[in-house]
Amino acid sequence: MAPPAYRDRVRYVEAGGVRLSVIGLGTWQFGSRAWGYGADYALGEARAITRRALELGINVVDTAEAYARGRSEKIVGRAVAPDREHAFLATKFTPLVPTPNVVERHAAASAFRLGVSTIDLYQLHWPNPLYPLARTMDGFRRVLDSGLAAHVGLSNCSLETWWEAEAQLGRPLLSNQVRYNLLDRRPEEAMLSWAAAKGRVVIAYSPLAQGVLSGRYRPGRRPGGLRALSPAGSDEGLRRVQPVVAALEAVGHRYGATPSQVALAWTVRAGGVVAIPGASSVAQLEQNAAAADLVLDEEDDARLDAASRAFVPLRAGPAALAGSVSGLARNALADRLGRGPTAG
Numbered sequence: 001m002a003p004p005a006y007r008d009r010v011r012y013v014e015a016g017g018v019r020l021s022v023i024g025l026g027t028w029q030f031g032s033r034a035w036g037y038g039a040d041y042a043l044g045e046a047r048a049i050t051r052r053a054l055e056l057g058i059n060v061v062d063t064a065e066a067y068a069r070g071r072s073e074k075i076v077g078r079a080v081a082p083d084r085e086h087a088f089l090a091t092k093f094t095p096l097v098p099t100p101n102v103v104e105r106h107a108a109a110s111a112f113r114l115g116v117s118t119i120d121l122y123q124l125h126w127p128n129p130l131y132p133l134a135r136t137m138d139g140f141r142r143v144l145d146s147g148l149a150a151h152v153g154l155s156n157c158s159l160e161t162w163w164e165a166e167a168q169l170g171r172p173l174l175s176n177q178v179r180y181n182l183l184d185r186r187p188e189e190a191m192l193s194w195a196a197a198k199g200r201v202v203i204a205y206s207p208l209a210q211g212v213l214s215g216r217y218r219p220g221r222r223p224g225g226l227r228a229l230s231p232a233g234s235d236e237g238l239r240r241v242q243p244v245v246a247a248l249e250a251v252g253h254r255y256g257a258t259p260s261q262v263a264l265a266w267t268v269r270a271g272g273v274v275a276i277p278g279a280s281s282v283a284q285l286e287q288n289a290a291a292a293d294l295v296l297d298e299e300d301d302a303r304l305d306a307a308s309r310a311f312v313p314l315r316a317g318p319a320a321l322a323g324s325v326s327g328l329a330r331n332a333l334a335d336r337l338g339r340g341p342t343a344g
């Protein structure tokens with residue numbers, strides 16, 4: 001079969017009065033030396049990826065103040081400027097000192113770097129267990145009331161924390177951005193169904209398991225940069241993923257789709273999920289956008305489900321550590337050059 005045709009407009013989910021493309025764009029890679037994409041990527045390809053995403057109807061563009069120390073926000077802001085009204089800009093607050101004043105100040109700084117007066121979605125990057133969530137939510141309320149953000153959300157929070165945050169804020173938090181892919185299905189336990197029932201959105205980060213699900217990496221052919229640090233990027237980690245990649249390839253053959261496209265289609269198969277894959281090229285972005293059109297049937301779902309349930313992750317331990325030594329060395333070098341790995 002021919003590859004899925006690109007459409008002018010991808011599929012959308014509607015929640016909280018907004019319309020979000022089921023496939024968004026993650027931009028942790030923009031300007032980040034930890035991903036190892038080089039200066040040309042930050043100066044040129046990143047903008048081209050963002051522009052093409054908007055052309056294809058992708059409106060969700062996710063960044064964070066932590067990504068390359070604000071550089072990702074700047075690259076995104078400049079690329080989006082000519083089509084601001086077609087973008088839904090999501091950024092994240094780094095909660096090292098999450099007092100209300102700091103939240104407000106950081107939101108203003110993010111808006112400045114993005115070149116906007118209102119951030120579409122301002123997210124708490126992760127919960128800070130050392131500081132009362134209620135106070136942080138006071139800051140998020142101020143950000144909403146001052147018009148610095150149109151919506152607020154969370155990231156890396158449990159469902160219980162989502163409930164608590166909403167109680168403290170006294171309003172809905174539109175979304176929670178969590179790791180969700182065929183190798184990590186924890187959001188399925190309760191979060192996805194609650195979010196779909198209540199008109200909230202689960203934003204799936206690392207939907208391709210940082211490229212591992214693309215099938216490009218195998219034992220002996222490992223990714224570089226920060227990915228070499230994770231157990232999943234070691235030879236043993238990659239060996240364990242191969243049956244899942246084989247299932248993605250087999251399903252993809254039915255549609256003329258790539259493993260990445262199948263992995264993305266699987267991630268957004270339930271209502272109320274938006275996947276935000278990063279991309280190292282415009283071609284990847286185009287493929288990812290087209291995945292919004294791919295609808296898997298029950299047979300596909302069963303095949304992927306079986307492979308993913310049989311997957312046993314490699315936990316951090318001696319084997320993973322040994323496999324990560326070369327990656328550590330590479331990142332140490334990146335650190336020395338000026339910028340170390342940034343938060344995800």
Ligand SMILES: NC(=O)c1ccc[n+]([C@@H]2O[C@H](COP(=O)([O-])OP(=O)(O)OC[C@H]3O[C@@H](n4cnc5c(N)ncnc54)[C@H](OP(=O)(O)O)[C@@H]3O)[C@@H](O)[C@H]2O)c1
Nearest residue numbers: 026027028205206207208209210211214260277278280344
């Ligand atoms: N909230 C959080 O704590 C958190 C954490 C992590 C990420 N995020 C967000 O989520 C976004 C996505 O997550 P991620 O970047 O960690 O992982 P990801 O989206 O699973 O993987 C992105 C990588 O996969 C490869 N790829 C993308 N499309 C492909 C395609 N069509 N075919 C083959 N390979 C493809 C590219 O790497 P190569 O081409 O180099 O292989 C790309 O850089 C981030 O950019 C960030 O915005 C948030």
